[in-house]
Amino acid sequence: MPQNVPPAHPDRRADTRNDDSAEPRRRASRKSAGGITLRDVAQLAGVAPITASRALNTPSAVSPKVLQKVKEAVERTGYVPNLLAGGLASNKSRLVAVVVPTVIGPVFQEIVHTLTESLATAGYQVMLGQSGYENSREDALLEAIIGRRPDGVVLTGIMRSAEARKRLLASGIPVVETWDLTPTPIDMLVGFSHDDIGREVARYLHGAGRRVVAVVGGKDERSQRRMNAFAREATTLGMVAGEAPVAMHHVTAPTTLGQGRKGLADLLERQPAMDAIFCSSDLLALGVMIEAQSRGIRIPEQLAVVGFGDLEFSRDLQPQLTTVRIDGTGIGQRAARFIIDRAAGLEIDEPIVDVGFSIIKRQSA
Amino acid sequence: MPQNVPPAHPDRRADTRNDDSAEPRRRASRKSAGGITLRDVAQLAGVAPITASRALNTPSAVSPKVLQKVKEAVERTGYVPNLLAGGLASNKSRLVAVVVPTVIGPVFQEIVHTLTESLATAGYQVMLGQSGYENSREDALLEAIIGRRPDGVVLTGIMRSAEARKRLLASGIPVVETWDLTPTPIDMLVGFSHDDIGREVARYLHGAGRRVVAVVGGKDERSQRRMNAFAREATTLGMVAGEAPVAMHHVTAPTTLGQGRKGLADLLERQPAMDAIFCSSDLLALGVMIEAQSRGIRIPEQLAVVGFGDLEFSRDLQPQLTTVRIDGTGIGQRAARFIIDRAAGLEIDEPIVDVGFSIIKRQSA
DNA sequence: GTGAAAGCGCTAACAT
DNA sequence: ATGTTAGCGCTTTCAC
Numbered sequence A, B: 001m002p003q004n005v006p007p008a009h010p011d012r013r014a015d016t017r018n019d020d021s022a023e024p025r026r027r028a029s030r031k032s033a034g035g036i037t038l039r040d041v042a043q044l045a046g047v048a049p050i051t052a053s054r055a056l057n058t059p060s061a062v063s064p065k066v067l068q069k070v071k072e073a074v075e076r077t078g079y080v081p082n083l084l085a086g087g088l089a090s091n092k093s094r095l096v097a098v099v100v101p102t103v104i105g106p107v108f109q110e111i112v113h114t115l116t117e118s119l120a121t122a123g124y125q126v127m128l129g130q131s132g133y134e135n136s137r138e139d140a141l142l143e144a145i146i147g148r149r150p151d152g153v154v155l156t157g158i159m160r161s162a163e164a165r166k167r168l169l170a171s172g173i174p175v176v177e178t179w180d181l182t183p184t185p186i187d188m189l190v191g192f193s194h195d196d197i198g199r200e201v202a203r204y205l206h207g208a209g210r211r212v213v214a215v216v217g218g219k220d221e222r223s224q225r226r227m228n229a230f231a232r233e234a235t236t237l238g239m240v241a242g243e244a245p246v247a248m249h250h251v252t253a254p255t256t257l258g259q260g261r262k263g264l265a266d267l268l269e270r271q272p273a274m275d276a277i278f279c280s281s282d283l284l285a286l287g288v289m290i291e292a293q294s295r296g297i298r299i300p301e302q303l304a305v306v307g308f309g310d311l312e313f314s315r316d317l318q319p320q321l322t323t324v325r326i327d328g329t330g331i332g333q334r335a336a337r338f339i340i341d342r343a344a345g346l347e348i349d350e351p352i353v354d355v356g357f358s359i360i361k362r363q364s365a
Numbered sequence C: 001g002t003g004a005a006a007g008c009g010c011t012a013a014c015a016t
Numbered sequence D: 001a002t003g004t005t006a007g008c009g010c011t012t013t014c015a016c
Helices: A038-045 A049-057 A064-077 A083-090 A109-121 A138-147 A162-171 A194-207 A221-236 A257-270 A282-294 A312-316 A328-343 B038-045 B049-057 B064-077 B083-090 B109-121 B138-147 B162-171 B194-207 B221-236 B257-270 B282-294 B312-316 B328-343
Strands: A095-100 A125-130 A152-156 A175-178 A188-191 A213-218 A247-251 A276-279 A304-308 A322-325 A352-354 A358-360 B095-100 B125-130 B152-156 B175-178 B188-191 B213-218 B247-251 B276-279 B304-306 B323-325 B352-354 B358-360
Touching (some): A038 A049, A038 A064, A049 A064, A083 B083, A095 A109, A109 B125, A109 B138, A125 A138, A125 B109, A188 A328, A194 A221, A194 A304, A213 A257, A213 A282, A221 A276, A247 A257, A257 A282, A276 A282, A282 A304, A312 B257, B038 B049, B038 B064, B049 B064, B095 B109, B109 B152, B109 B328, B125 B138, B194 B276, B194 B358, B213 B282, B247 B257, B257 B282, B276 B282, B282 B312
Parallel strands (some): A095 A125, A213 A276, B095 B152, B175 B188, B188 B352, B213 B247
Antiparallel strands (some): A125 B125, B323 B358
């Protein structure tokens, strides 16, 4: 005789169709999304919902037979777990917020790409936020992020207000700051020193025999730090014309090729003696090169050009561009690992990483 | 005043436990995230949770007095609504999945940027997905997306497998396809015709007096369509050398400047008579220009070059690059609007939009 | 290894 | 205008 199993998981929705004479009218059950739920899968597999859940999340915790049945049921129904519900119940959203000033421009592409890839592989999705170069809607963005209860936040290239800092800290969400070495990180950090870069580039040009340097640089804070460190070091090394300070041409971010062209034109007037230019992006450097070429200035003979970013095209320019390379992929991977490890409850022994940079020596300088 | 009343025991006698003592044995309550919840805010404001909810979501539905009190309570506690819970309850996640082949490269930047911006303004967040140019992990990606129950999906520049198509359709999530004009869209569509572009560019070059054309193009499907349409039209117009087909140099996506240089070198051998090249990206075009320059080939006198994408730098090149402009911002805005309107339950009268393109005539062709 | 109960934090539906 | 109730779909906790 077939054992009459009492309904292990009564269907509440079906309940509403029962006769309503015995009791005052039952409330209409609220409408569900109508999709397949874990309950449906479990029912089909003949197990309790929790068992189906375990079969999907910790397969080793159920018997092979059950695993098989559940898998079949999933297959048959096309069930896709509701991660909103799962996240609410488990307090793990498997979502990581990535904040960049903007995705326009080549600067943060590599890091966004790598984060998205690495995290996807580990079962996390990336939520994208753009902070702009102004601090305007930073609060709204922060609210949107915290509201999703992400398992981590990766901050790239932005200056956060003290208020924002406090709220993030208070939220308890793991935070990885990148693209800089701040003295007092909120939590974890993967970056490099903009000051060091400026200094090293100055030394490199000095070693290459350059005597009067100039700068085309973006106005954003980090670019400024590279440029100022460069100018200081250059001055120390005597790479200036007489008493004049290092000539600097400032442009607004995001930097463009056109700004590079204008930059050279401007600097040529202000400091005709210069024989080397440090640009705060490869795009600016390309602009400088194109402008130089159209004026018959030969690179590197008359003018050395150094870029920043090592964009994909830089090695194929004519002449090949000497530039500063940042390992965006490495930064992304480390940041992803930090978040994943933290979510797994692992200890992070060294939460601050300096990934450094390298000067890629090519023909232009 | 609302108390922490122990949950009223549901009238379930089906429970077969027979050792139930008179006193309800208290299980350890499951740990909560520990954060401030709506309940806390409501309590502080002296109202029911639902009233606090209304104060936040539909302020017009509550009295000014209550609104004020709730706002104060939010302020005091630093409460941030849990959107996971809200999404689960309301069946609206306020999340939009955006899928691009890759964020590397300039092609999809504008659209991702605009979508993120527009949707953020409307209170939606963007979840980023990268499909790669292969169809490999498309299924895993789809699962990750559907699992979040987004209010919309924007698909950009990808070929979806029939299986993926079916699942998306079945999920009931509003879908906006972009970057192409497919004959049978899943749902909504904002795109342009790659065939038309190829055709128009051929006509333009013909009108400019060019007689033998060639192509440097990416191997991805849409690039191919532009290139093939271009070659067909060029052949029709007689822009070929004798019986020879239009010379085509194929490169793998993402396209690079270096590939453009190699492309010109290759084409120069295969079709020395050519006087015009259509490139499937501005980066390729720049490569062609640089290679031409290093060989002493004058543009546009000896060789006309047309790009695709109208990157920011293209107008600042020497000579300025003639190219095809796609309004990525416009596409992003329309796609965002489609999703927002659909989420608001509005009718979409014309769910298929052809945003067209324009040939930006500059010096290179 | 499996399951019942009890929520996670919020909102829809109904009631006042 | 405000409150009560009952879930949304899942996982944690505890029990066997």
